Amino acid sequence: MKTVKVVAAIIHNDNKIFATQRGYGEFKDGWEFPGGKVEPGETPKRALIREIQEELDTTISVGEKLHCVEYDYPTFHLSMECFWAEIISGDLVLKEHEDAKWLSKEELDSVDWLPADLELVEKIKENM
Template identity: 55%
Template sequence: MKTIEVVAGVICDESAGTKKFFATQRGYGDQKGGWEFPGGKMEPGETPEQALARELKEELAVDVEVGQFITTVEYDYPKFHLTMHCYFCSIVNGSVTLLEHQASRWLGPQELHGLDWLPADVDVVSAIEAF
């Protein structure tokens, strides 16, 4: 089975005094309609942090500061094995513009279980709650 290595950003905002997490709804492919933490494939020679900053710029038109490592999720989808490295991030420049996703939401900690997450991202939610 082919392995795909990706990065995902758990974008946090605490500016309103409560912590919110940014989730996106996939707008394409086999997983269309499922919710995920944004990110994408690593390019040869990139560190996970470099790949994440690039992917979030490409998908959301924002510059981020990549922060603390959260977890690496290993998940077997029907057509491939996913290795997903996840990091907390904060937006340092720009306003979120959805360039590849069909919807997005800012979620409080108590709202994290209210979405139909893609299977690998369910593990990320659990890891966030463990922090």
């Protein structure tokens, strides 16, 4: 089975976490943490900075890694490194996503997360 290596940003501010809703593809309408694929030769942190700049027109600082999700979808294996992140500059412009929300710890279960992100949501709750 093919492995897809991705990174995800857990962007936090004022005890809330930024969540995005996919606007395209096989998982359209599912909620996730923003990020994307790691390009060959790219470090996970550098990939995350690039992806957030491309997808949300925002510059972030990447902090500690919270978790690495290993999840088998029907057609591929997802390896997702997840990092805490903070906004340096930008307004989180949705270029590829359908919707976005700032969620408190109590609100994290209020959206329909993609299957691979459910494990991460639990880790975030433990660390908020």
